[in-house]
Amino acid sequence: MTMVESLNAALDAEMTADDRVVLLGEDIGTTGGVFRVTADLLKRYGSLRVIDMPVSEAGTVGMAVGMCLAGLVPVVEIQFDSFAYPAFQQLVSHLARYRWRTGGSVSMQAVVRLPFGGGIRAPELHSDSPEALFCHMPGLKVVCPSNPLDAYSMLRWAIRHPDPVVFMEPKRLYRLNRAWFNTMPEIWDGWSAAIARQGSDATVVSYGASMHESLAAAELLEQDGISVEVVDLRSLWPLDKSAIIGSVQRTHRLVVVHEAPRSCGVGAEVVAMVAEQAFESLRSPVVRITGLDTPFPMFSLEKEYIPSSELIASIIRKALFK
Amino acid sequence: MTMVESLNAALDAEMTADDRVVLLGEDIGTTGGVFRVTADLLKRYGSLRVIDMPVSEAGTVGMAVGMCLAGLVPVVEIQFDSFAYPAFQQLVSHLARYRWRTGGSVSMQAVVRLPFGGGIRAPELHSDSPEALFCHMPGLKVVCPSNPLDAYSMLRWAIRHPDPVVFMEPKRLYRLNRAWFNTMPEIWDGWSAAIARQGSDATVVSYGASMHESLAAAELLEQDGISVEVVDLRSLWPLDKSAIIGSVQRTHRLVVVHEAPRSCGVGAEVVAMVAEQAFESLRSPVVRITGLDTPFPMFSLEKEYIPSSELIASIIRKALFK
Amino acid sequence: MNSTEQLLSYPRLDPLDPVSLWRGMVWLRSYDERAVALQRQGRIGTYATFWGEEAVQVGALSAIRHSDWMFPTYRENGIVTLRGLPLERAWSYFRGDPGALFDPREYGCAPQSVPLASHLSHAVGWAWSRMVGGHDDVALAFFGDGATSEGEAHEALNVAGVMKAPVVFLCVNNQWAISTPVSRQTAAKQLVDKAIGYGIPGERVDGFDVIEVAESLGRAVERARNGNGPSFIEAFCYRIGPHATADDPSLYRSSVDEEHWRSMEPIGRMEESLIREGLLSYSQAKAYKEAVRTTMLEAARRLDRLPRPDRSWLGKGTFASEVFIGGLTGEEVLS
């Protein structure tokens, strides 16, 4: 299964399990979405549960808030990362705060699926990585799978979770690789990070598409005799602090890798948290390998922008093991 | 002069100096804005330069982008912090990127003034501190004064600066204290932090209204014989790295204080930057003292939410000098 | 009419009983006056008065039934007391008290919306969900003349039209958005003209006339209930008071104008006509108003006795389970 297929399977499973689950978004019906994540679901569940919306991102997220008030479980697809911006007020002033605004009484059991990131040669404003915005704004949970298995188990968790979840889908991984599984994976616990690779010399914390670069970098470093542990965050807010700290306590070195711009990114938070809570374990300066604090470039340059496995390996080599 | 008065004076000075400068916002004309920052400017400069806009935040920021294209210098007032959210797309997809989208040719010489933060017993969604969002999104410069003098010199700088500036105005300081100056302060350099108080035992990095709490905390600590250096960032993006690092090299201890939520905030960035670039100078875990990762509360609880001087002092005492 | 009975609870509205509508307006006016007094006395903070809009609110509310929901703005902050929210809880919102927040399902009323127009799409989502769930409930969504300029108003109205959501969009055109007159808000001849662009019915009514409001709303509610989709009602009135207690209208509008509109305020006019028609006697009117005033005064005393929230309320209710709240103050990190 590709990630597109496993996400589709997760939606299908939850729609069968719970008829309160409805999907809404632009072009998700007849076409199955621009990435085909909702393929065939219109046919299976009808147009009252798979809703092609007018081109109104704010109206769509607002509609989801109202659906939650009525006890439905909306799953919104935003077509591309940067088209979450017109819905920003609904996401952060309403979806994130509505339970709080009702004195804790009404669940915003909603998922906002957000295909994000570069690497697919997409036009301008189709390659942003805005996850940190949602980590910073209180009231949302933010998660990001790095492989088809997790995509399945995490999306099923997100739909069942009583609080609003921003579900970041790394576009670059949609069809990148396949996972074979005979039985579908279990539903995620909703917060735990995964040790994707064990190692002893440094901890690399990453998520989403950057996980693949980080793992490839670990392979490269292994050839130099450097053993790197790679932690896949999965949950970007809240962080699985004990997994991160546990790893740093073993390796004493911390590197974070992501594609989003650096300043006030998820990497900053991971570093700050460790510098507060596991400072004594650190033996050398931490290292962030991230996108630049400049707009995501026109796509001919995207490979230069996105941290590659070679870059990651070379920085780790120079910074920590020279 | 209060900060309201000095901001008004800065607008006045720039409008006289450069007739390309125009103001736009909700209720900024006849009333002079809900905080009176634009008082009397309509009378002085007329309705073609002080424009009362319909209630359309996105349209207003978009209009400012178009004005820049035509060579004007728009200064937008957003009425309250959280009303920047409906304009988020214009701010980050357009204002921030337009120069880049024109191959570097057209300056977005615009200022977006954003009264922000709690402490004035305001209703729901009138007390947010969203500055980190703009630090994370590439293309904007983000600055924040902590006193009437800086407010004047920084706003004059911002209006003259060829790139778009998000000008964060701490509402709580608008009328808090007065500064007397015979001659108006010089125009700021656009990036430098200020050492607001010298000290030797720890560096406290802060900005805006939290500067006042931090300075008061320093007074409290002095009574215990703890000497704290307080750095006023002023520029939140980019950071004045050498000022921050310089101070940490002297004191070997870092504390950051702000009112915004913690995760992926400006404090995370300051800590991460130091942990990367001045790790060897640090002698103990860094400490962040910030707002909670929960919505800004109903105002009867705001004093509990906003880090107070007592809290700051007590945390510093316990964390670093126990 | 028994004044002690009235002391016990809020008036029930019946669109066919004009006296009940008058009672509702008196209730709201008294609530509003008391709130302004509380603000002046420093017992609550900044307050948004709705003087002059009682007819719009009561007329509208009378047209819906209990299973229909309201989606108010800050301006309709008292309307939920006509569905049973204790008065002191409603006022405590303006004391910044988290205890003011309530379960919308209990009163069929969403929390008052502060970001303009952003609650309209919630009404659409709620109403559409009820409809496809086989219920014939209707959403009544309030918004101002200023709010019509927001993109979010547009998206909600347009989506509602497409999805035939049973929503009545009630635009309270009180002619002002803080200091901005409606003539600077849009070049449209009248706000109700916007309905055409959404392909939905529109009506414009005299917002000072509670009967006219109730009738127009009644038609719109019926359309919605019968599956004929949303409507746009423009209730033309005037914001007699300041925008909120912190605002000074003398900066931007003439007192002559204010005087003119104040003379047309809805309650006095209606009271006169009820008395003229013999539906209400002068002494009944006086007694009822006195009774309501007493109710309000008692509630104000209860307000003062409400417990003050402590630190433990911070962030309460943000998440369903509070196990994994990541951000803690330094204090908590250290403890």
Place this chain on the structure above:
Amino acid sequence: MNSTEQLLSYPRLDPLDPVSLWRGMVWLRSYDERAVALQRQGRIGTYATFWGEEAVQVGALSAIRHSDWMFPTYRENGIVTLRGLPLERAWSYFRGDPGALFDPREYGCAPQSVPLASHLSHAVGWAWSRMVGGHDDVALAFFGDGATSEGEAHEALNVAGVMKAPVVFLCVNNQWAISTPVSRQTAAKQLVDKAIGYGIPGERVDGFDVIEVAESLGRAVERARNGNGPSFIEAFCYRIGPHATADDPSLYRSSVDEEHWRSMEPIGRMEESLIREGLLSYSQAKAYKEAVRTTMLEAARRLDRLPRPDRSWLGKGTFASEVFIGGLTGEEVLS
């Protein structure tokens, strides 16, 4: 008509000279066809074809003068070549080449807008600024039927109405927004009805008829130029091709329908009538089309020879001065 002359540059449009409009359409069609071919050959990436919209674009452009500005979407990606942007630079946008970005002041054309409707307020700001600066320039802003549902469209149209900004809002109703038909986009009977709610004039034209478009736009431009504010023109046409090269319309619409509309496409019809009226001969038509095709082929070869940008382009042009860019890759931090 001299074909070598045409090879040298793009056709100049004159609304009173129908042949010039035909030439403009041929130019755009040829640009579009070449781009689709380049995409198929892997020489550019995903491309948004505008087959069927040549009459709208050319008719509109013919109605403005050089000091007027255009605010196009991705769909009008080629229109700037009718103001002199080299063809290969226009296409290089779809190769992800930052060199495709240009100075809007050079061509009187804003960068193509990707986020729907968000560029409309830019047109308002630009046009208003020109007006108050004492110029009588006009902004021509394109947007699609889908884009009308965005809140940002509403805010721009409404603000323009209030401020009497000299903008012509040209809504290209090609009946589809990716897979969403206009009937699912709004319940309005026609998109032009939205004009009423903004208090501005509206007209609906046959978007396959370049003369009708040019005339209607001419009227709107004159109104704007004379200080009578904005207009809303709905050009009714059809998106004959897919949404973009990555899209498969057979998933959501019938080929019978496509066939129907394709048969009405604007260029062939006009060519026939020009020949019938003796304004163009068959051989002239053929020669011109051939010449344009050659121009396009040569430009395509130049495209292949454009230098590939290197790493130094990253972030270039983000700020006026690059002294204080805070965020650097780890690589740079370490170097």
